Amino acid sequence: MAYDYAPFPYVAPPGLTSPEPRHPVAIVGAGPIGLAMAIDLAQHGIKSVVLDDNNVVSVGSRAICWAKRTLEIFDRLGVGTRMRDKGVTWKVGRLFHGADEVYSFDLLPEDGHKYPAFVNLQQYYVEQYLVERAQALSDHIDLRFLNKVTDHSDHGDHVRLSVETPDGPYQLEAEYYIAAEGAGSPTRKRMELPFKGQTFEEHFLIIDVELPNSPFETEDPERWFWFAPPFHAGQSALLHKQPDNIYRIDLQLGPDTDPKSEATEEKVIPRIKAIIGDMPFRLDWMSVYKFRCAKLDRFVHNRVLFVGDSAHVVSPFGARGGNGGIQDVDNLGWKLAAVLNGAPTTLLDSYDAERRHGSDENILNSARATNFMTPKSKIEALFRNETLRLAAKHPFARKLINSGRLSQPCALADMPLQTGDHPLVGRALIDMPLPDGWLVEAVQGRFCLLTLDAQNWQVPDTIDTYALPATPERAARYGDTGAVLLRPDGHICACFTTPDAAAIQAAYARATGATP
Amino acid sequence: MIINDRLGPQGDDVYAALIAAHDGLDTDQSHALNARLVLILLNEIADPNRIAALLAEARALSSSD
Structure with a gap:
């Protein structure tokens, strides 16, 4: 629909x-x-x-x-x-070279988070x-x-x-x-x-189609990516599921493409049929684009x-x-x-x-992923293709294949608002289950000190405190002692081992720009 | 940079093995083999600083520089 x-x-x-x-x-x-x-x-x-x-x-x-x-x-x-x-929600990605699956990955094998990967x-x-x-x-x-x-x-x-x-x-x-x-x-x-940045000459065709059945081999939605797929010689392709049985197809078209003629039903429908076969479908939306970084x-x-x-x-x-x-x-x-x-x-x-x-x-x-997908020279293409061939057998080569390094929370360690070099400093908070919900629901949007032990943590009125319940998730993600100061955007700006009120106040002053 | 000789008396054997690995391949196939070999060796060396130094040393002899 x-x-x-x-x-x-x-x-x-x-x-x-x-x-x-x-x-x-x-x-x-x-x-x-x-x-x-x-x-x-x-x-x-x-x-x-x-x-x-x-x-x-x-x-x-x-x-x-x-x-x-x-x-x-x-x-x-x-x-x-x-x-x-x-x-x-999808977790499994499969990567193909030609008709053969090179490998698959599962994005979030860890339980105990409100949201999937x-x-x-x-x-x-x-x-x-x-x-x-x-x-x-x-x-x-x-x-x-x-x-x-x-x-x-x-x-x-x-x-x-x-x-x-x-x-x-x-x-x-x-x-x-x-x-x-x-x-x-x-x-x-x-x-x-x-x-300023890098412009890529490659054109990509993006198509949304509504399909009555999953084109994947299982009912679970997956992300399928092909280098040199049998249905689209020499280029790359991506197939991904959206709600309402709409599937995203991304096709690399190469640099020498006329975007106007490609974004026509006459050209697009044969391309869709080459991927999904004789299944009936409804073309929902299409666009041809180039991009830059x-x-x-x-x-x-x-x-x-x-x-x-x-x-x-x-x-x-x-x-x-x-x-x-x-x-x-x-x-x-x-x-x-x-x-x-x-x-x-x-x-x-x-x-x-x-x-x-x-x-x-x-x-x-994203520039590295694009470079991997659109080699600019014979030698780049050669290394890319031989990486794909090695990957069928060798795990190290699988890690070199780059069809997009999926977005991760940004780490802000060593930047001016943060205090100290504890490994958690600068990271976004790590979710965990609470007795009545999730950490991401309980503590975001304000300065909040997550306390991990029963010491007498005293904070200024401007900082909230939240005692994290002692659970295996807490032990694995935050440890068992001390406290962690969250900024309103959920980034950790300081960690403390003892309830030193002056140190907490100093970290807060720094995180709010009050002191350099 | 000085690259120390680590092959010693086996140098001739190793060089012959490299050439033999290309027996019967045409130029394109040989280039592909070399590319695979470079990737495998990078993984064997692993240390990014060491790899950067080795790449620079190889690049230093490129005539276009």
Whole structure:
């Protein structure tokens, strides 16, 4: 069944008739990143206005693979459970070379986590759930569809925006301006900011088809990836399941392709039949794309902040676009809220540093995967093909095969907000079962000291405490003594062995930008 | 970098074995064998610093540099 793209209502904004009071935050773009940003800020008590030039969710499934850490962040934002329940959970990936299976992998063999390693869910569902969540927070989120931002100017302590609507233009002011407009970011272009990186010439065809039966050999959804598949000579292919019996097919087309003629039913239907045989199907969506790996030199430009694809783009292999963007939101939300409540703006510099680090990691991984999949020279192709041949027998070569290194939570060790060199410092919290739920439900969204023993842990009022129950999962993931300080985004910023109130206060001061 | 001689008196035998491994292969097949051999040897050496030094030493004789 095809998704019903019901338009969201346009409401004439107040600024058309009289000047609006200055908004704390204007978010440009109501995609998954902009919406998540508004929800995150709302949950920290910050009001925002969200401006989008469109009035429907993403047309086409686009980002479909949501990683465990992203789902944990979405849990905090109030849509994680819904995404998990609707989404397709998959764990097993199979890799083929020609017609032969080279190897398979199982992503999360460990129990005791609320969320699986990955859930596949079409971007239009994610946006729908986020819009509904944002509408439930309407006292904090002013969601404006068919409001196209055409210009902006930074006035030092606020940004002035020009907006076009079906009823004409108006202006508004915001203390901070967040660009969450996707890869083509008009804000970035308007500011003429360099967006440097590597462009890939290869075209890829992306197709969603609805199938009555699983094309996999089992009923369990899997991720199948082919190098040189028998149905698509010399190229690569990916097959993946989404909800509603929709299957994603990705086909590498090579550099010398006419994107317009490829994205036609005439060309696409034979390609689909070559993969699934005579099974009946419904073509749901298709697109031909090229991509690059690039990022801004800085994500923070005084009062203008860039998040998601506006700040950095990656190839799709590894699912690091949407997942990387959600980590931007997670990192920025509490910091911007704190700055708006009087914390030093150095906290925003830490957003810039931490997420540029995350973006570098994502670009490195996705560029390497793309290079492996699209060899640029005979010698690159030779090493790639011989790696695939060796992999049938040798485990070491399997590890060299790169069809995407799947998104992992970013580690922030050795960065300015963190204290100490305990191995847990900088990592995202590790979920574990609690008697009445999950750790990710209980402690995210605020500074929280997870205590592991019965010492007299005393913390300032600004820090919550949570005594982790002594379970085998706790012992394996956190140990049996001491305490762990979580930031509101769930990253561990310090670990303590004894309840030294001054040390805890110092780590908190550092994590909130109060001391360098 | 100085690469120490580790083959000693077996050098001739080892070299002959390398050549013999290519017996009967055409040039493309030989290149493929060499590629596999390089990958297998990288795994045997394992140490990324050592590998980087060896790659640099091999690259140093490339005429295009």
